[in-house]
Amino acid sequence: MQPVLAFDVYGTLIDTLGVTIELERRLSDASKAGEFAKRWREKQLEYSFRHSLMGAYVPFAECTREALVFTDRALQTGLSDNDRDHLMAVYAELPAFPDVVPALDRLRDAGIRCVAFSNGTEEAVNQLLTRAEVKSHMDAVVSVDAIKRFKPAPAVYAYLRTRLETRPEATWLVSSNPFDVIGATHAGLRSAWIRRHSDAPFDPWGIEPDMTVPELETLADRMMR
Structure with missing residues (x-):
């Protein structure tokens, strides 16, 4: 068979880390790009686990956006709403x-x-x-x-x-x-x-x-x- x-x-x-290059352009401190990409991915997965366990399903893109906002806050990178929208568009490509x-x-x-x-x-x-x-x-x-x-x-x-x-x-x-x-x-x-x-x-x-x-x-x- x-x-x-x-x-x-x-x-x-x-390659989810393919977003790193765009992060280097968007972050005021480009040295944080690698850590940002890694934490964004880790939090994206964590949020999918939590939504699933809670029985509070949302589309995966919403987990991705929530993780992006969290990572921005955690690393204090000060992304604007336009930056976030742009990075979400990059993640889709x-x-x-x-x-x-x-x-x-x-x-x-x-x-x-x-x-x-x-x-x-x-x-x-x-x-x-x-x-x-x-x-x-x-x-x-x-x-x-x-x-x-x-x-x-x-x-x-x-x-x-x-x-x-x-x-x-x-x-x-x-x-x-x-x-x-x-x-x-x-x-x-x-x-x-x-x-x-x-x-x-x-x-x-x-x-x-x-x-x-x-x-x-x-x-x-x-x-x-």
């Missing part, structure tokens, strides 16, 4: 990692279905992947927005299988985010962790991915053996 690969989007296909398209093309040429699976709304993810020139290399986009829950809730992985009409053992979650990998594995899916940074730690929960690779072309090599 051929596997179906469901790729996380933010941080796996799309982030670049893909360079290994994404070559790996997807190889996998699809081998007959392996590749879908995007994201916390973002379907509209937002379609636009993001289109601008990053990735959308045409995917078979579909699946968004958690349909069930108003965020990863890593078990319901989102069950919804993924329902949409794809696949069995757990043939459904792979591919992500650079350990929480996503652990959530999918806990829900009975197969999982691949994309360890894009050699010093990135994995959560010590006693749940390990089925595969760990440094980038997507290595994933394609392993899947096509």
Whole structure:
């Protein structure tokens, strides 16, 4: 049975730190750009977890904006409303990692279905992947927005299988985010962790991915053996 690969989007296909260059232009202290980008991303995920646990779902873009406001306050960077609107627009046009398209093309040429699976709304993810020139290399986009829950809730992985009409053992979650990998594995899916940074730690929960690779072309090599 051929596997179906469901790729996380933010941080796996799309480089969320790609906003750093624009932050360097917008912040009065450009040296804070790297820390700002990192904290913005961390808070974005934290807010998605909190909204999901509270049963107070909002679209992922709202989590992103809330995290932007918090980070601005925490680092005292003094962004204007125009700055924030501009940075949100930049976040909607982030670049893909360079290994994404070559790996997807190889996998699809081998007959392996590749879908995007994201916390973002379907509209937002379609636009993001289109601008990053990735959308045409995917078979579909699946968004958690349909069930108003965020990863890593078990319901989102069950919804993924329902949409794809696949069995757990043939459904792979591919992500650079350990929480996503652990959530999918806990829900009975197969999982691949994309360890894009050699010093990135994995959560010590006693749940390990089925595969760990440094980038997507290595994933394609392993899947096509």
